[in-house]
Amino acid sequence: MDPVFRVLCLGENAPDLVGSDYGSFVVEGCGSLDDVAARLREAAHDALLLFSAAPAALADWPALAQAVLDTAVVVVAPSARPADAVALLQYGVQDVVADAADAPRALRLAIERRREQAAARKGYSTDLPTGLPNHAQLLEHMTHLLALREREPAPMAMIVLRVDGLAAVAETLGQESADVLRRKAAVRLRAALRASDVVASIGHDAFAVLLAWIDSPADGERVMDKLAAILSQPFSVAGRAQRLLPHAGLASYPEHGKNAEALMRRALGAALQFTPVCRDAALPADRGPAAAANDEEA
16 A cells, blocks of 8 residues: 655645655645644644745745754745755755656655655764754653653753844855854853753754753743843854844643654744844843853854
């Protein structure tokens, strides 16, 4: 029996995927990118098919980071320039095709490719540019910790921080400078937390923080606000002051979920809807320094 794949589809000209030689696809239509983001927060899908007349704009879609984590993303863009297609692949999109007739093949291969990549990533626990645990390692750690919490109940929280500004630095100063900025952001986050808390890199523009033990959900909110304010303070990169604009989201255990994937999805979805802190926001006096002491050495 052919496998059945769940596909979200944005666009009015979706191809007929029923009975394809590349498998059986159950297609769920979406009327807008906001609708797509909402559906992704609700449930996981095997693939996302995006019909776009302006593929370059997809790089600025806030939910793209979530989409490429959870699904195999294929873009159908007849007018896509090579540079736009390459940029989307660098953001995690699996394939960009010009003809809708190629969608079944592209979807199946993208799904299989993503599964192979996910299996390969299990052998690597570190995000090389930042030195932080990666997405797979964080989920594995959370799974073990949640199993412990089933025996010894205690509240915990997951915070996701998605940052705007890295792409601009990469464009003006180069990718190496953008990686330096990511490392400095990682240093600040790590320095602002307890040794028992975990900071991970979960994408090109997102970090996750696991608070392994908190007294109440309000503690998670306070830490989230503190970390967002810390990341909003300026960094020095290549002799210039650079700023990041953080979007933060929180998921509390057990209120918002009892497994790693559900908590991650909830926190990332909340971050996508978060109103960013003011770029000039000052930290409250009792919430720690604006930067780690070794921030400039990152």
